[in-house]
Amino acid sequence: MTDTATVASRPMHSTGAARRAGARRRIGFSWLVPALYILFLMVPIYWLLNMSFKTTNEILGTFSLWPNEFTFANYHKIVTDPVWYNGYLNSIAYATLNTILSVSVALPAAYAFSRYRFLGDKHLFFWLLTNRMAPPAIFALPFFQLYSSVGLFDTHIAVALAHCLFNIPLAVWILEGFMSGVPKEIDETAYIDGYSFRRFFFKIFIPLIAGGIGVAAFFCFMFSWVELLLAKTLTSVAARPIASVMTRTISISGYELGVLAAAGALTIVPGAIVIYFVRNYIAKGFALGRV
């Protein structure tokens, strides 16, 4: 039962049985709304899973709500074909690299923004944020030329660096929020106790904002994982992300739908795992309004 429902179930004028019954019905109803919403979210995912266990012939030939000839062939193809599984490894590689890079450079910057006032700090903060808002489509072509000219084209580093464009501002923003929540007296006490800045930062401060680092890392990984336009533009064969392997499959081999569905289903897995681990922090990260 929710608090709001409790409030609603105690009208002031009367506590008559009819009203209470009405309130009880409302509680039943309010339980239905999230349930229906989750159902709406799950149906397309169910359809994807359903297709991933069918043969391509069955998908194109018959229409059924569940697989008649249940097969793991599509998944088998993905885990045995290097083009497919390398796609996954590439995506995980650059997303992880980007997360580490973004969070580690964002930590000192966020500390500076939360603790100090310096020349141009507000303008700098706004400028950083505008990069979170810049449509990647604008940068696709210049990025291709830039990374080609410095010889990084088709490497994991290129994608990881390119995703810094929107992930560093995000990480700075989230971490600044968490750091501002830590009282300044803690810094001052540590200095009085004779801690050097470095020792204070790593021994005391970082453990205090561990939750914030978790939230920042989650969002960096998430946005790097789901982005396709830049990742596709900056890679050809060696570092091709899974998302790009999928679009290639559509265009080259016509409709290999079963494999495509299996690949899609597998891209949901890392996200689901990450969400499960940070579920308690998500609401908090959002509560700070830093996304």
Added chain:
Amino acid sequence: MTLDKTVNNRAWFMVLPVLVLVAFNAVIPLMTVVNYSVQESFAGNVFFFEGSKWFEQVLHSERFHAALLRQLAFTATILAIEIPLGVGIALTMPRKGPWVSVCLVLMALPLLIPWNVVGAIWNIFALPSFGLLGRAINGLGISYNFTRDAGDAWFTLVLMDVWHWTSLVVLLAYAGLMAIPNAYYQAAKIDGASRWAVFRYIQLPKMRRVLTIAVLLRLMDSFMIYTEPFVLTGGGPGNSTTLLSIDLVKIALGQFDLGPAAAMSLIYFLMVLAMSWVFYTVMTREEART
């Protein structure tokens, strides 16, 4: 940002790594775009200065106006659906107990699916031939084919975006609701406030800040949307779902018209920048107040 901060210009050193990385990714490409936007290119390597020609061309182009109009219509539609729906769902979500985690994890799931996979999921879900949605709607006797009919394509696109992003609004609104102390509700109970009054005078004002963020985030992100509609409809049928980003990539990478594409990029970027400024001002003002 709190007010009691020490003035220390050496803090610049702490910001330096961020500055270098972001500048490499933002300033160099942006200057490349500026460079292209004022030049005419021949065979990709001979350039002539053209001044503001491309800007005038883009600003007067019907194609740009149409794409911008479609973009505004799309953004307005999804905001009108996602914000009230998200708030409604957040209000009815459980506050404690094991179901909270279940709801949060399941609702956050669409947010972590790669954007092209979102497009692909909706493609196979909505196809009239073997998609569940396509079959179901046609089974009801309504003719539906999003690859042929512009209206159906729009319906599918909006439904996909609602599916993909409403959860973000739900999570934000939910976080805002969770921050309301129980004492407020008890006070409302003592006053005998109606359900509507509780929402109007307690929950809505307390959610204001997160809702501002939700609206502005959805506004920005829907303005940047590219991958999902590209995979779902490819901008078609015809040009009916060609939003700004799709049009831009078509011109820049498809036709390789660098000048007009660059000019369009800059106009597009300036619009987003203006919106970001509003976003930032509103947000910092809200923060200063609380």
